[in-house]
Amino acid sequence: MEQESKELRKAGLKVTHPRMRILQLFEEGGVRHLTAEDIYRRMLDNQEDIGLATVYRVLTQFEAAGIVVKHNFEGGQAVYELDRGEHHDHMIDVDSGKVIEFFSEEIERLQNDIADKHGYVIEGHSLVLYVRSKGGRRG
Amino acid sequence: MEQESKELRKAGLKVTHPRMRILQLFEEGGVRHLTAEDIYRRMLDNQEDIGLATVYRVLTQFEAAGIVVKHNFEGGQAVYELDRGEHHDHMIDVDSGKVIEFFSEEIERLQNDIADKHGYVIEGHSLVLYVRSKGGRRG
């Protein structure tokens, strides 16, 4: 509560009900990767009267403020997660939809080398592995 | 012409005017990465009476047939390119929109290692570097 309002103020955002609720949802640690719809539904379930448009607006502001990171995985909806500072990439289990995070210093280095070799500097990157469990496809 | 109709038939697709025109556009080698809109506009410019819905349908069929690969880069529109068999990843110049292709065996290997270590097998992956020219941002 204290923590969250401080974070919002630090980002230059008024401490409003929707912003607090959404930030808390991310910080309470349950699920890490949420779509706007996910958040909207959870707000509804919690009797919070927050509109979907507000969810989108808040997420956009959070992203701009570096509170949250947006990912455009396959499947239409954008996915948001708290920005914990430590960059990582994602693996998505195509059967269950589960999102696994990983980080490879070597891959990061290789990416930089490649960009450099072409005369570029990396501004951002997106690496997503769509995977399937070795055990067996269904469950 | 011969080449294209053979390719369509091989994919089990009737050799129709829209399909031929779109396939030819990809094979004539000018631009490699095209959105549905890009294709639709070029058809209009060439006095071809092909609807946007048809462009989408043909692209979907081409993708299913492995004639074309679809990429979901940032920026809304999906981008399609001819499937030349040789897998590669992409670098996008954020200033000019230019798409540069690259391939790194090492990155591919590392990706497989990582997936493997987590008990998964890679079904597909997407790696895009958003880059900026070292020379200077504008031009």
Next chain:
DNA sequence: CTTGATGCAAATAGTTTGCACTATA
């Protein structure tokens, strides 16, 4: 000639925006 393919318009999905109203600083 038969059925898959097409063009058009309407439908959809995800997200954004205009506007009158509400709540924070």
Next chain:
DNA sequence: TATAGTGCAAACTATTTGCATCAAG
């Protein structure tokens, strides 16, 4: 209490689909 924030509905963008018509085999 002034202004940024909100909810709602309408707008928008990218893509898909229904349907009557057309054309490839």
